Amino acid sequence: MQDGGQLDISLRGVAHLLRDQSLEVPAFQRNYSWSREQVDEYWFDLKAALTTDQPFYFLGTVVLGRSASGAASVIDGQQRLATTSMLLAAIRDVFRDRGDVRRAETLQSLYLAAPSLLENRTQPKLQLNAVDQAFFEAHILRLRDTPAQDAETRPALADAFARLSARLVDDVEGVGPKWEDRLLRWVELLEKRTQVIAVSVTDDSDAFVIFETLNDRGMELSVSDLIKNYLLGLSREEIALAQELWVSTSRAIEETATSKEITSFIRQWWSSRQGATRERDLYKSLRSNVSARDEAVSVLREMAKSAPAYAALLDPDHYLWAELPAMAPRSVAVLLELGFEQYRPLAIAAMRKFPGTDLGELLASIVNWSVRGLIVGGIGGGSAERYYAEAAVRVSNERARTVEEVFRELDGMVASDREFEATFRERRVLRISYLRYLLRSLDSGEAISTLRHGDSVPIGFFPRTDPNGVWGDFVAEDDRKQLSARIGNYGLFPAHLSAKVPSAPLERLAFFEAHDELRSSLGLTWDQVTPDVVASRQAQMAEAAVTVWPTIQKNTV
Numbered sequence: 001m002q003d004g005g006q007l008d009i010s011l012r013g014v015a016h017l018l019r020d021q022s023l024e025v026p027a028f029q030r031n032y033s034w035s036r037e038q039v040d041e042y043w044f045d046l047k048a049a050l051t052t053d054q055p056f057y058f059l060g061t062v063v064l065g066r067s068a069s070g071a072a073s074v075i076d077g078q079q080r081l082a083t084t085s086m087l088l089a090a091i092r093d094v095f096r097d098r099g100d101v102r103r104a105e106t107l108q109s110l111y112l113a114a115p116s117l118l119e120n121r122t123q124p125k126l127q128l129n130a131v132d133q134a135f136f137e138a139h140i141l142r143l144r145d146t147p148a149q150d151a152e153t154r155p156a157l158a159d160a161f162a163r164l165s166a167r168l169v170d171d172v173e174g175v176g177p178k179w180e181d182r183l184l185r186w187v188e189l190l191e192k193r194t195q196v197i198a199v200s201v202t203d204d205s206d207a208f209v210i211f212e213t214l215n216d217r218g219m220e221l222s223v224s225d226l227i228k229n230y231l232l233g234l235s236r237e238e239i240a241l242a243q244e245l246w247v248s249t250s251r252a253i254e255e256t257a258t259s260k261e262i263t264s265f266i267r268q269w270w271s272s273r274q275g276a277t278r279e280r281d282l283y284k285s286l287r288s289n290v291s292a293r294d295e296a297v298s299v300l301r302e303m304a305k306s307a308p309a310y311a312a313l314l315d316p317d318h319y320l321w322a323e324l325p326a327m328a329p330r331s332v333a334v335l336l337e338l339g340f341e342q343y344r345p346l347a348i349a350a351m352r353k354f355p356g357t358d359l360g361e362l363l364a365s366i367v368n369w370s371v372r373g374l375i376v377g378g379i380g381g382g383s384a385e386r387y388y389a390e391a392a393v394r395v396s397n398e399r400a401r402t403v404e405e406v407f408r409e410l411d412g413m414v415a416s417d418r419e420f421e422a423t424f425r426e427r428r429v430l431r432i433s434y435l436r437y438l439l440r441s442l443d444s445g446e447a448i449s450t451l452r453h454g455d456s457v458p459i460g461f462f463p464r465t466d467p468n469g470v471w472g473d474f475v476a477e478d479d480r481k482q483l484s485a486r487i488g489n490y491g492l493f494p495a496h497l498s499a500k501v502p503s504a505p506l507e508r509l510a511f512f513e514a515h516d517e518l519r520s521s522l523g524l525t526w527d528q529v530t531p532d533v534v535a536s537r538q539a540q541m542a543e544a545a546v547t548v549w550p551t552i553q554k555n556t557v
Contacts (some may be wrong), residue, residue: 008200014059014084017192018111023064024071024127027077031131031227034079034158042083043167050189055192055218059075059084065198071127075229077196078128082136083160084190085126087113089140090165091183096188098179109185113141121469132157169238179427224263226283234296245300252307256315265310269303272345273396276389315345327553328357330448331367338437340370346406349395362403364553367447369414372547374434376415376423387413403552417546424542428485428506432458439492441501442507442541443521457491457498461512461526462534474505474529483531488538491516491526505529 008471017023029047034042049057062077074081088111096104107114116123122143128136135154138144140161168186172179197259253262263279270286271277277285290299312318313332321329335343343366350362373384393411394400400409407414415423429435434456441447443456462475471480483489491512493501502508512526519525522544524537 008198010194010198010200013192013199014080014194014196015111015187016083016089017062017196018085018088018125022071022123022125022127023074023081023514024075025082025129025132026243027129029074029078029129031129032079032082032160033156034083034160036159036163038079039083039163040447043087046087046189046194047167047171049193050185055193057189059194059196059201061197064198066123066201072200074126075474076429080196081126082128082132082157082524083164084194085112086140086157087164088162088187088190088203090168091186093165094168094179094183100180103183108142115141115293153540172549194472216313222260222263223282224266227266227286230287230298231290231300232282234290234293235300237295238293238297242300245297245304247298248304248395249307252311256311256318261314265307266303267308268344269306269348271385271389272306272349272392275393276345276386284510306348306352308349310344312351313347314470324356327364327448328356328360331363334367334437334448335363335370335490338370338374338486339480343388344371345385345392346388346395349392350406352400353395358403361553362406364448365403365407365551368551368553369547371411371413371438371447372420373413373550375427375545376419384413403450407552414551420549421542421546424487424545425539427487427538428482429487430485435487435490438487439490439518441548442518442544443492445521445544448554453489455495455519456492457495459493459498459501459512460484460489461491461508462489463503466505470504475531479531484537485533486534488536488541491524 012020018376046057048054059080060077062081063075065073065075088107092104092112095101095107112121112360113124115121124133124137124141124143126520127133132154135157139158172182175182180321232239232242232246243462250262250266253265263282266281267277267282270282274285275288286299290296308318308320312320316329316333316336316337318329321332347366349362350359387410391406394409395406400406429438435455439458440456444494462480463471464481464484466472466477468479471477493515494517497515500511502511506529509529513519516524518537522540524540525552526533
């Protein structure tokens with residue numbers, strides 16, 4: 001069926017679609033990513049259709065545009081097409097391994113790769129994106145004598161092909177001497193009975209709109225997929241530029257994270273411009289604010305500019321930190337260690353607007369604000385991110401130009417010195433990573449200069465359990481359990497001593513007094529086996545904490 005010469009919809013055998021034309025996955029599309037479960041579902045569905053002589057099996061929809069090279073551009077369906085190509089390659093290999101080279105070569109030329117007169121080379125029937133294609137050609141299409149990449153470089157492709165090949169070999173061995181007929185039935189199933197709805201359009205931007213509504217393989221589009229296809233669909237005459245900008249954004253993120261992180265980047269970038277936005281509201285919010293071609297291209301351009309900044313927030317060794325004060329990447333390292341993410345909209349905005357020294361001081365101050373929130377409470381849920389996102393909007397609009405002005409925007413979130421110290425005196429912390437960071441920083445006197453403590457670990461004096469019953473004469477069980485989580489209960493020790501800590505109270509006291517690193521740095525002592533020693537130590541820690549994590553951090557690194 002055709003619509004004004006712009007839209008063609010047909011029901012095609014999936015292998016017939018591969019046979020009829022050259023197909024090309026655009027560079028901006030995601031890499032091959034089917035999981036083992038998805039590959040197995042594909043295999044068992046097809047095997048059931050083969051075994052029961054099912055006359056028709058619907059594989060889904062394939063949306064095709066037109067690439068600059070003249071090949072059909074695969075806008076949706078590349079995962080299904082790539083998996084089908086791998087199954088056909090596995091069939092080819094079984095023919096070849098069992099001595100039927102002619103059928104193997106015929107299958108190769110019909111469905112996988114054929115000589116091209118114009119190109120003067122063997123041309124793949126399906127061209128994956130640039131990341132996957134070299135491996136695909138070498139290991140699956142067998143077009144290169146020397147593999148371009150090891151299997152470890154493209155694990156999803158390698159694993160899918162290995163699973164399909166192994167299952168096919170088992171299936172064929174199960175029919176004994178009828179193996180040849182079994183393979184031909186597999187080919188016939190893929191050629192005729194395994195069908196897709198092929199939607200072909202002459203305008204790629206129309207294809208993106210169709211893609212948004214026709215994804216039908218039981219997996220919803222990710223939010224980033226929806227946004228990508230919405231923005232590219234709006235781009236119209238600027239589609240080539242829009243695709244280039246999306247590729248630039250994706251590559252910047254994937255240098256330090258997986259493609260799944262792209263949605264997180266877009267959400268936090270958008271929050272830095274529009275205020276806090278939940279992931280479930282992101283697509284709707286963007287659509288309501290971006291409705292024209294120029295707006296779509298502008299959004300894509302700004303995303304491409306900010307993507308390296310977001311990638312740098314995931315990697316303290318990122319190249320962007322090379323020209324900035326050392327306190328900037330060290331602050332990022334601490335925030336990553338502690339698992340804090342709510343600040344990122346603010347950081348994204350500041351990396352666009354703040355000079356280097358101010359940016360370093362802001363990131364270090366964010367560490368301090370986060371630690372104060374950790375101790376006092378209030379960094380969980382969405383409240384902290386709302387504050388950070390609102391401050392980010394002010395930075396983006398250049399209405400907050402200094403660390404002090406940002407701090408004033410966060411006045412309702414950041415704990416005061418008095419509140420911080422008072423809460424620190426009584427605080428219990430169970431997470432060892434938090435305790436390690438807090439004690440290392442108290443020992444060094446600096447919130448972000450903790451590198452020299454790489455092998456130091458926190459050890460509690462009053463243990464959480466007493467399997468030998470040796471603590472009963474010194475402290476009640478309920479009191480001991482409460483004390484075991486107090487910050488003041490912990491000392492900082494070289495890691496190699498952690499296995500040598502005595503369990504008996506008096507011997508443990510002597511060990512702590514001799515080896516606790518906080519004894520020399522803060523003057524904290526272990527002089528009695530009573531709850532008072534924990535309270536006294538924690539009060540001294542709380543007093544020092546106000547200085548270690550001030551509300552505004554100046555550059556001292």
